[in-house]
Amino acid sequence: MRTPADNAQLALLLEVAGTPKPGNVDRHREYDDLRFEHFLAGSVGAGDGLRAAEADAAIGSAFEECVEGMSHQRGGNTQFGCLLNLVPLVQAAASNRLSPTGVQAVCRETTVADACDFYRAFEHVPVAVDDPPADLDLPDVRRGADAAMEIRERGLTLWEVMELSAPHDGNAREWVEGFPRSFAAAEEVLADEGTATERAARAFLRLLVEEPDTLVATQHGPDVAREVQERAAAVGDDLDRAAALAEEFVDAEINPGTTADLTAAALFVALERGWQV
């Protein structure tokens, strides 16, 4: 049987293989500098960190180990956000707490050391982030390990970092709310029919309709993020229409990465709940 760490690795692979996922690297599409193979290498490299999470290592340290391992490929940041979601979910599954309240408890137990390791993880790959909003009272993540002193002085736990980030970041919101969108999407994957790569694509499309994608908003502004959401709503579950949209989004380099991060979380939960591949 696959362990939670195995299922997390498989979720990373099924996420990137899912096709068509408009704007993202998928089984049939890639960018010149961010290719399918980079995601395969990232998934393999994250293995040790995922197994550490399963073996009850601290969330921050397991996450940093995942990101460090992921970084040994030439595509840069492939799965930073996916791993941020998967690490607490793996730990919840390994301790029989894979429910919204269970994983929320795992997240709430994080410490100041976890926050420092989270910041350190930003040193391994270039993560697409904007200048922090004026009303966000947190050290800039781009400071990496240099932010540790401020984190310690202020006694900020990783939970508190995520809570403060939640209004600005789709992954942080999911993290502090007990992954409600991921758990709901997992149920849809389980109820869906068709191949795993089709189910992954439909999960992605549904999540894309729900909320503006944080990464698109960061890279292209909030108006484009809302437009992407509307275009996805018009496509619905229709994979042929999604394929046409995929060509268009890839050309425009519109990359709904945060939605992919949630898709990976949803696929993980579905695998843990008995989805047979």
Added chain:
Amino acid sequence: MRTPADNAQLALLLEVAGTPKPGNVDRHREYDDLRFEHFLAGSVGAGDGLRAAEADAAIGSAFEECVEGMSHQRGGNTQFGCLLNLVPLVQAAASNRLSPTGVQAVCRETTVADACDFYRAFEHVPVAVDDPPADLDLPDVRRGADAAMEIRERGLTLWEVMELSAPHDGNAREWVEGFPRSFAAAEEVLADEGTATERAARAFLRLLVEEPDTLVATQHGPDVAREVQERAAAVGDDLDRAAALAEEFVDAEINPGTTADLTAAALFVALERGWQV
């Protein structure tokens, strides 16, 4: 850095992602009952066995663990032959013996217990094998663990099983000869240019030209295996022509699986020798 077990897992993933690989499942092609996702799950499932091989477990037991782990997906046998090649190569790499003579020494050290575990591995998935040839003095592998008593009475080591199988099986030949084709193909991968999935495809195409594929010979007879070899020779390194051949071979269900097994071995050696993905 990736460990040998990590590189073996990545080699499995890059092998199946390599495209176009005429007749085999690849990034863009699959069969209704043998899909890309089955190979992803097989690669993840083999992880524990590959890590056991790296940690110096017995070859037979590590291989059986790989196959058992690989079997937790609905495609049946995805990577039995790949793993048969990768397990001794991983162990050779982990003990700084990754050369033809080094891996041959690893294989030569196998025992009767390794042979019994090799037979047991056939119980986990349906492996495509014919009735054993009349001149092959070995228990039928389809007997699985039931063959153990005969193996023990005759004192057959895994090395001897492979030596006897070598005239009939491309993987067994590679195994007892120190993987000469895999090491040569790895050098070509390192010298090649282009994306990882293109390099994997060209490695496959070159290996397909060298010898008739054992699995094609088993499933369609020796004449078809020779014809496949000739068709591949006419295509050469040209991936556009290979794509056309791929459509034709998939329609005819011609699946050069043994050549894919050698490709995975070649990709592993290339990764160990510094190939950057």
